[in-house]
Amino acid sequence: xxxDLRSASQRYTVDxxxxxxxxxxxxxxxxxxxxxxxxxxxxxxxxxAEVNRTKQTLRQSFDHLSEExxxxxxxxxxxxxxxxxxxxxxxxxxxxxxxxxxxxxxLAETLSRDYxxxxxxxxxxxxxxxxxTAHRMSDLIEGMLLLTQIARAELRRRPVDLxxxxxxxxxxxxxxxxxxxxxVHVQPGLVVEADPQMMHSLVQNxxxxxxxxxxxxADARIDVAAAERDGxxxxxxxxxxxxxxxxxxxxxxxxxxxxxxxxxFPGLGVxxxxxxxxxxxxxxxxxxxxxPGRGTCIFVSLG
Numbered sequence: 001x002x003x004d005l006r007s008a009s010q011r012y013t014v015d016x017x018x019x020x021x022x023x024x025x026x027x028x029x030x031x032x033x034x035x036x037x038x039x040x041x042x043x044x045x046x047x048x049a050e051v052n053r054t055k056q057t058l059r060q061s062f063d064h065l066s067e068e069x070x071x072x073x074x075x076x077x078x079x080x081x082x083x084x085x086x087x088x089x090x091x092x093x094x095x096x097x098x099x100x101x102x103x104x105x106x107l108a109e110t111l112s113r114d115y116x117x118x119x120x121x122x123x124x125x126x127x128x129x130x131x132x133t134a135h136r137m138s139d140l141i142e143g144m145l146l147l148t149q150i151a152r153a154e155l156r157r158r159p160v161d162l163x164x165x166x167x168x169x170x171x172x173x174x175x176x177x178x179x180x181x182x183x184v185h186v187q188p189g190l191v192v193e194a195d196p197q198m199m200h201s202l203v204q205n206x207x208x209x210x211x212x213x214x215x216x217x218a219d220a221r222i223d224v225a226a227a228e229r230d231g232x233x234x235x236x237x238x239x240x241x242x243x244x245x246x247x248x249x250x251x252x253x254x255x256x257x258x259x260x261x262x263x264x265f266p267g268l269g270v271x272x273x274x275x276x277x278x279x280x281x282x283x284x285x286x287x288x289x290x291x292p293g294r295g296t297c298i299f300v301s302l303g
Contacts, residue, residue, distance in 0.1 A: 234301030
């Protein structure tokens with residue numbers, strides 16, 4: 001009997017221990033589940049916060065992009081309006097100004113041909129000044145048209161042999177004034193990616209100026225060579241001509257801005273303005289270095 005009670009007591013003790021162990025494992029499992037649920041809840045909260053921050057960043061980026069798009073559209077509209085105004089101006093210059101000017105020139109020519117003998121010296125002087133003024137007005141109109149055409153012309157880049165182009169222009173200048181003794185040096189191998197027609201106009205204007213402003217210089221010299229300024233690579237047109245005062249250089253590249261009296265060096269003042277527009281169309285840079293009596297150097301770099 002006592003053996004039976006002892007055996008039953010031991011089995012009861014084992015059952016209680018097993019039950020306690022199972023309960024402890026269950027409690028531990030529940031606690032782990034609770035910690036895991038809490039961790040998941042925190043991670044979810046953090047994830048939601050990150051999503052909200054990302055949405056806010058994207059919204060700000062979109063607003064910024066929209067503002068940039070509006071700015072681009074506004075600039076595009078302004079550019080189109082400016083081009084339309086430029087076209088209207090070109091048409092007015094080509095037709096509305098040229099027609100009466102041609103009439104005036106025709107009348108002055110008729111007066112000179114048929115009635116010059118009936119005019120006294122003062123009358124002939126007035127007639128000559130009238131013809132000269134009409135001719136200058138015609139040249140100014142052509143200069144304005146050239147500037148507007150450069151601003152509107154399509155830019156077609158291709159390799160341009162600047163050395164050959166400069167040599168050709170200098171040869172034409174020599175043929176037009178064979179009495180001039182000018183030393184010229186053109187560095188070989190100068191090649192640029194640019195619009196050929198615009199580059200020819202640029203070279204023609206710069207060398208034409210160098211040729212003109214060395215007209216009163218003994219041992220005149222003109223050089224075309226590669227150069228570098230402030231990290232920009234380009235080329236320089238240099239002469240030892242009359243030069244100019246750099247204090248007045250703000251007028252140098254403005255249309256019809258003259259650095260010298262027309263009686264000393266005739267011209268319209270559109271050459272360098274044309275050159276500047278060509279350089280700007282190519283996304284480049286132009287600058288001038290000069291001093292009275294020490295010549296001029298025009299540095300040009302293209303984008």
